[in-house]
Amino acid sequence: MNKLVCNICPHHCNLAEGQIGLCKARSNVNGEITAINYGRITGIALDPIEKKPLKMFYPGSEILSVGSFGCNFKCSFCQNNDISMAGKNELDTQFVTPEELIQLALELRTKGNIGIAYTYNEPLVGYEYIRDCAILAKENGLKNVVVTNGCFCEEPMRELLPYIDALNIDLKGFTEEFYHNIGGSLETVKDFIRLAIKTSHIEITTLVIPGENDSEEEIRSLSKFIASVSKDIPLHLTRFFPRYKMLNRNATEVSSVYKLADIARESLNFVFEGNC
Secondary structure, rough: OOOEOOOOHHHHHHEEEEOOOOOOOEEEEEEEEEEOOOOEEEEEEEEEEHHHHOOHHHHHOOEEEEEOOOOOOOOOOOHHHHHOOOOOOOOEEEOHHHHHHHHHHHHHHHHOEEEEOOOOHHHHHHHHHHHHHHHHHHOOEEEEEEEOOOOOOOHHHHHHHHHHOEEEEEEEOOHHHHHHHHOHHHHHHHHHHHHHOOOEEEEEEEOOOOOOOOHHHHHHHHHHHHHHHHOOOOOOEEEEOOOOOOOOOOOOOOHHHHHHHHHHHHHOOEEEEOOO
């Protein structure tokens, strides 16, 4: 039986016919790697753009936010595990074509909508849907925003990023050990950030988890890396609350977030505290 390699992310899942990849969103279907979550929407809402979070991209505006299911990470602290860790038959979805999504976004302009944010789960595991919607949105004068973990291969991203106006990228920590534990690659994410800044407005979010990625040394190294790309990239340091498989952990102390934010400001011009 012929197997096919999925080249969307560094896992490079080697899939037999009908087999589903680690992300639960991509499969070998009739001899072709296919996004089985294409158009399958689990959540849709008109949100303030600051919720993405984007502080410095059309502040005060609204954006139509949509999500599907699946993720190429396995974070034990996931804030949206009910959809990101779910598969095709594990939750209710509504099929929305790119044309229908763009039409809805256009209708919502009267309520301040500037475009579409692909978010909630990891949107880029459904790469083809994001690409198709983003191209159509651009043709209709809408903005495209992606909220992503950034752990994806360069070639498909080079095709997509020219259509993306802004991204919030989760830089979840700054050690390979941390990324290994969640099923990712720090170097891939760093490369993604370097690539995305060439075409799009980017902001970066780090969820500060006590005892995991909250050392002063790690945040200092993380912020110095961001500054090496651009000192003007906004960094959001966000307070952790117990979720998913980390229900036994304490929430991050507010004072810790503010202290780490001050450290990040040694290197960066724009640092924001979140969930405080």
